[in-house]
Amino acid sequence: MNRISWFLVFLVLPLFADNNPYNPEKKLADMDITLFKPSKPAASFVPAVRTGNLVFLSGHVPRKPEGGYVTGKVGKDLTTAQAKDAARLTAVSLLSSLKNEIGNLQYVKRIVKVTGMVNATPSFTEHSLVINGCSDLLISIFGEKGRHARAAVGMSSLPFNFAVEIEMIVEIGDKNYCALVDAINSSERTQTFISRDQYRHPLETLTFFGIKRSMSVAEVWPGSSAWYMEVLAPYLREEGLYIAAGFDQETKSDFFKKANAKFAEKLKSKPQLFDKVKVSELAAPHKTAIAPAGTLDAILTFRNVHNWMWSKSEQDMFRAFYKALKPGGILGVIEHRAPETTDDIEAKRGYVKESYTLELAKKAGFKFVASSDINNNPKDITTYPTGVWTLPPTLRLKEKDREKYMAIGESDRFTLKFIKPKTAK
Structure with missing residues (x-):
């Protein structure tokens, strides 16, 4: 079955039709x-x-x-x-x-x-x-x-x-759901990160992926700011394990060197939250050991597939995910969505076709579970002067047309859930 055909048959579960973050108490306050x-x-x-x-x-x-x-x-x-x-x-x-x-x-x-x-x-x-x-x-x-x-x-x-x-x-909700709510509402989170909940929907997203407090979870390439780490590390701290599978520590790239240094500083900044975080590297094809093979309950990655496409390492990365997960383990992928008709097949603008990501997972051995519209943004037309980085939070054009791009919000994103078959060796 070719790429497009496989894309057409996948199951879409619109579990969260309202794309505003779920916060009843804020809604009450807004209604006075x-x-x-x-x-x-x-x-x-x-x-x-x-x-x-x-x-x-x-x-x-x-x-x-x-x-x-x-x-x-x-x-x-x-x-x-x-x-x-x-x-x-x-x-x-x-x-x-x-x-x-x-x-x-x-x-x-x-x-x-x-x-x-x-x-x-x-x-x-x-x-x-x-x-x-x-x-x-x-x-x-x-x-x-x-x-x-x-x-x-x-x-x-x-x-x-x-x-x-x-x-x-x-x-x-059960104890996992309520603990996740508490982690998202924590006063320890960075205030500018909280303002992005309206686009990233951490409660709905992590619930969709089925992340529980007792799990061993790796986040692949959390980035220097580590937005999701501020939720996941405290949530998993007592009963589970959070692994930050970051950039190559021996990189020659100035960009990655600076990112690694910034990430290390963040870990030190709040030991009460990040003291139990485990750090590993993932730089396919030469460094692919996220964790010992077959030990992780879940792997999550947010808006990174385009980065791997630039280095032509995307398939090797998905194979590394498969190797690290237990049979029955979950892979959650979120990425900027490109139109299926795009001519940008190398994701130079930062957008990736959903069908291509589905194919990457399938070739690595994963079984598709479901898709959610949690992180959809129909306002995103994808054709901007500086690609996806034209939109917030990057706003690469700075003050030029700032109000226009802020009104669009962060990018339209697909949210995909896969499983490593329980029969996998």
């Missing part, structure tokens, strides 16, 4: 919504119960920001619009209890089910429109993760004549 400390229940129950990865939230009612509650019978004392606003307030009450229970709303993986009860007259029939006040807010805050199963029913009465009462079931 303030959560509150839940009050003690008036009856014999608790606001939330956690069992496994599910949190069951008891029935909550519409608490006003200024104090008091929304009461009255819908269809008599309250209009549908007023009751919908009450349901929205109830969603805020639910989220306040949820945050109090789990600590960080970014731990939420899915709003599973909402059950809404409306205190309504017998002739009232717009219960679903009322509970939309809650549902719409949840979707606004959590995106696709906020879309839920639901029931909306009418009641002849509710306690204390509350207008609505809503209960909710939420799925939260």
Whole structure:
């Protein structure tokens, strides 16, 4: 099967349709919504119960920001619009209890089910429109993760004549997911790096690749700034292993010499984060031992395939990945995406065809698992005066058309996941 044919048959999994970084608490702040400390229940129950990865939230009612509650019978004392606003307030009450229970709303993986009860007259029939006040807010805050199963029913009465009462079931991440959230939110990260989360989506990306705290993971060519190392090294520090497979330490290139020196300084700058980082070299074809053969759980590389194409070492690099991974080990590759019709077959502009990367992995022995649109950027047209480096963060043209290129953002990138077959020797 040729390169194009193999490209056409691969499976695409659009797991994350919303390309904004997942951060419900920032979304709340942007919407000027303030959560509150839940009050003690008036009856014999608790606001939330956690069992496994599910949190069951008891029935909550519409608490006003200024104090008091929304009461009255819908269809008599309250209009549908007023009751919908009450349901929205109830969603805020639910989220306040949820945050109090789990600590960080970014731990939420899915709003599973909402059950809404409306205190309504017998002739009232717009219960679903009322509970939309809650549902719409949840979707606004959590995106696709906020879309839920639901029931909306009418009641002849509710306690204390509350207008609505809503209960909710939420799925939260496992310990790996929550630890990854904490690593990404760490105050130890470089502030300018955090600003790039909107383009690089570290939570979604590393979740897609299936990186867990107990894994042995090598990042190939992390670069002198080591953007991903600031997340991966702390995340893997206690239970796993992070290997920085960097440039040739015996290089004659001034560029690589400076990069190696800068990387070494970064390791020394924060021993509390980087003291357990292992450093190796990968400079195919003469240096290919990332780690002892068959010992790594995962290898990740971000925006590097074009570099290897320049030195015509790309196939040797993929073979080195294959050798270092355990059977069943994961290879995650992110690269600037070139149009399949490009005439830049040597990636001189920094963009690489997705089909070519798929072929490199296949020839090395890997099995394709999935592709994700996490790091897609449809604004990137790829034809710039100085290639991909015209865009941020490099901005090679400096102030010339800066606003234009900042509005585009970082490059359009493909995100590919491969596996070394479990039957591999």
